Amino acid sequence: MRHPRSTLLTGLAAASALTLAACSGGGGDSGGDDTPDGPVDLRMTVWTASEDHLELFNDIADTYIADHPDEVSSVTFETVPFDDYTTTLTTQIAGGNAPDLAWIFESNGPEFVASGALMDLGPTFEATSGYDLEDVDPATLELWQSDGGLYAYPFSNSPFVMFVNTDRVSESGQDNPADLLADGEWTYDAARDISAGSVDELGGAGLVVRDFDYQIWANLATVWGGWGAEPWSADGSTCEFGSQEMIDALSWYHDAVFEDGAIPGPGTSADFFAGDTTMTITQISRASSLDGSFEWDIVPLPAGPAGQQNVVGQAGLGVLANSEHPEAAANFLAYFTNPENSESLALYFPPPRTSLLNPETLAEGNPLFSQEQLQTVVDSITGATTKPAHPNFAQLDTAVRSALDPLWTADADAASVAPAVCTDIESLLQG
Missing domain, CATH: 3.40.190.10 (Periplasmic binding protein-like II)
Known part of the structure; x- marks a missing residue:
C-alpha cells in the first residue's frame, strides 16, 4: 500500500507544478478558467456526514446561487471519511480531479500552504463588501498565512x-x-x-x-x-x-x-x-x-x-488553485464565511470572528451548555494555540x-x- 505521506507529497507537488505552469502561461494565479462562458458547478470536499451540517451548507449555497445565477449553478458538498480525508484529497489533486474548495486539517495546513496548492484568498476577501476580515482573531489566521498571503479561512476553531x-x-x-x-x-x-x-x-x-x-x-x-x-x-x-x-x-x-x-x-x-x-x-x-x-x-x-x-483544533477552508473554477470558488467562499453566514455556521463550528465569540451566539448551537460554561468555551478559543x-x-x-x-x-x-x-x-x- 502506498504510504499516505507519498500521496500527500505527490498530490501537492502536482498541484504546485500545474499552478506554476498556469502562471507562466499567462493564465493568472489559478489553474482553471477565470472567465467561464456560463454559470459553473462547484465542488467542496468535507469530512462531515452530519445531515444537520450538510443541510446548513446547502441552504447557504442555495441562497448564493439564487443571488448569482450567472456565476454558479450548483455547489456539491462531497463527504470524504475523516480517516482517509487527506489521502483522498491529495490523490484527487494528483489525478487532476481537484475539488474547487476543501476543508484542510491544521496539521497538514503548512504543507498545503507551502506547496502552492492553495489560492491566495486575501484579495478576494478584501474586495468583498462587508467581509470585515479585521473581525477575525489574528491568532486563528497564523497557520494559513505566508509572505503576506492568506491561503485558507479558519472556519472552525474547536477548543x-x-x-x-x-x-x-x-x-x-x-x-x-x-x-x-x-x-x-x-x-x-x-x-x-x-x-x-x-x-x-x-x-x-x-x-x-x-x-x-x-x-x-x-x-x-x-x-x-x-x-x-x-x-x-x-x-x-x-x-x-x-x-x-x-x-x-x-x-x-x-x-x-x-x-x-x-x-x-x-x-x-x-x-x-x-x-x-x-x-x-x-x-x-x-x-x-x-x-x-x-x-x-x-x-x-x-x-x-x-x-x-x-x-484548539482548527479546520481551514481553502480554494485549490488548480481546480476548475478557482475565482468562482473564492467568491463563494467569501460569501460562505461572511459575517452573516459565519453566525449561522457558529451553530456547529466555533467561529474565528471576535464579534461572534460570545455565549449568546454560541448558545444557539450548544443547548447543553450553560452561559457560564459557554464563557469558558469563548475564553478557551481567544488567543489559543493550535495543535x-x-x-x-x-x-x-x-x-x-x-x-x-x-x-x-x-x-x-x-x-x-x-x-x-x-x-x-x-x-x-x-x-
Missing part, C-alpha cells in the same frame, strides 16, 4: 476543555475542579490527584486525554502546553522534544499513568461519556455524546508550571509516534526517551 463527571468527583470525596478554578488552584497536579483519588474510591478511570490512545501524540499538546513545551521550534526547523520543559511534561504524564494510577495505561479502554471516567480532555463538539446519565461540567485546561495554555503542525507533518507524525513508544512502559525514563525523539526526526524537520 479543548476538561469535561468533569461531577457525580464521580462528589461520590469519591474529591475537590470540585470548578471550585479550584475559582480559587486559582486548578492545576495538572490537582487534576491528577482528583483522578487518582476517584479511581481509588470508585474504580473506573481517572483522567483521559481523549483520542490520544498512545498513538495520536499531538493531542498531548493539551497537556505539555502547561509546561511551556513544544515539539519543535516556531519555524519548524529545530526539535524541542529534548527540552527540559518537554521532559518534565512527559515525565509528569508517565508518572500519572504508571505510579499514580490517575490515567489509564496502554490498552485500557475508557470512555468518559459512558460514565465511568472522572474527567477527559476533549473538544466541546463531543458534548453531543452526553446522555444525561450523570452530572457534568466543563472547566478550562489546567495550569502547569508555565501557567495555563488554551489549545502541532508542520510542512512535513505526515512523515513526522509517524516518526514521533514510533520514537515515543518506549516511554509507555512502567520503567521508562522520559529524560532518555524524549531526546531520542530528536535523533529520529531532526532530518525530517529540514525536509
Whole structure:
C-alpha cells in the first residue's frame, strides 16, 4: 500500500507544478478558467456526514446561487471519511480531479500552504463588501498565512476543555475542579490527584486525554502546553522534544499513568461519556455524546508550571488553485464565511470572528451548555494555540509516534526517551 505521506507529497507537488505552469502561461494565479462562458458547478470536499451540517451548507449555497445565477449553478458538498480525508484529497489533486474548495486539517495546513496548492484568498476577501476580515482573531489566521498571503479561512476553531463527571468527583470525596478554578488552584497536579483519588474510591478511570490512545501524540499538546513545551521550534526547523520543559511534561504524564494510577495505561479502554471516567480532555463538539446519565461540567485546561495554555483544533477552508473554477470558488467562499453566514455556521463550528465569540451566539448551537460554561468555551478559543503542525507533518507524525513508544512502559525514563525523539526526526524537520 502506498504510504499516505507519498500521496500527500505527490498530490501537492502536482498541484504546485500545474499552478506554476498556469502562471507562466499567462493564465493568472489559478489553474482553471477565470472567465467561464456560463454559470459553473462547484465542488467542496468535507469530512462531515452530519445531515444537520450538510443541510446548513446547502441552504447557504442555495441562497448564493439564487443571488448569482450567472456565476454558479450548483455547489456539491462531497463527504470524504475523516480517516482517509487527506489521502483522498491529495490523490484527487494528483489525478487532476481537484475539488474547487476543501476543508484542510491544521496539521497538514503548512504543507498545503507551502506547496502552492492553495489560492491566495486575501484579495478576494478584501474586495468583498462587508467581509470585515479585521473581525477575525489574528491568532486563528497564523497557520494559513505566508509572505503576506492568506491561503485558507479558519472556519472552525474547536477548543479543548476538561469535561468533569461531577457525580464521580462528589461520590469519591474529591475537590470540585470548578471550585479550584475559582480559587486559582486548578492545576495538572490537582487534576491528577482528583483522578487518582476517584479511581481509588470508585474504580473506573481517572483522567483521559481523549483520542490520544498512545498513538495520536499531538493531542498531548493539551497537556505539555502547561509546561511551556513544544515539539519543535516556531519555524519548524529545530526539535524541542529534548527540552527540559518537554521532559518534565512527559515525565509528569508517565508518572500519572504508571505510579499514580490517575490515567489509564496502554490498552485500557475508557470512555468518559459512558460514565465511568472522572474527567477527559476533549473538544466541546463531543458534548453531543452526553446522555444525561450523570452530572457534568466543563472547566478550562489546567495550569502547569508555565501557567495555563488554551489549545484548539482548527479546520481551514481553502480554494485549490488548480481546480476548475478557482475565482468562482473564492467568491463563494467569501460569501460562505461572511459575517452573516459565519453566525449561522457558529451553530456547529466555533467561529474565528471576535464579534461572534460570545455565549449568546454560541448558545444557539450548544443547548447543553450553560452561559457560564459557554464563557469558558469563548475564553478557551481567544488567543489559543493550535495543535502541532508542520510542512512535513505526515512523515513526522509517524516518526514521533514510533520514537515515543518506549516511554509507555512502567520503567521508562522520559529524560532518555524524549531526546531520542530528536535523533529520529531532526532530518525530517529540514525536509
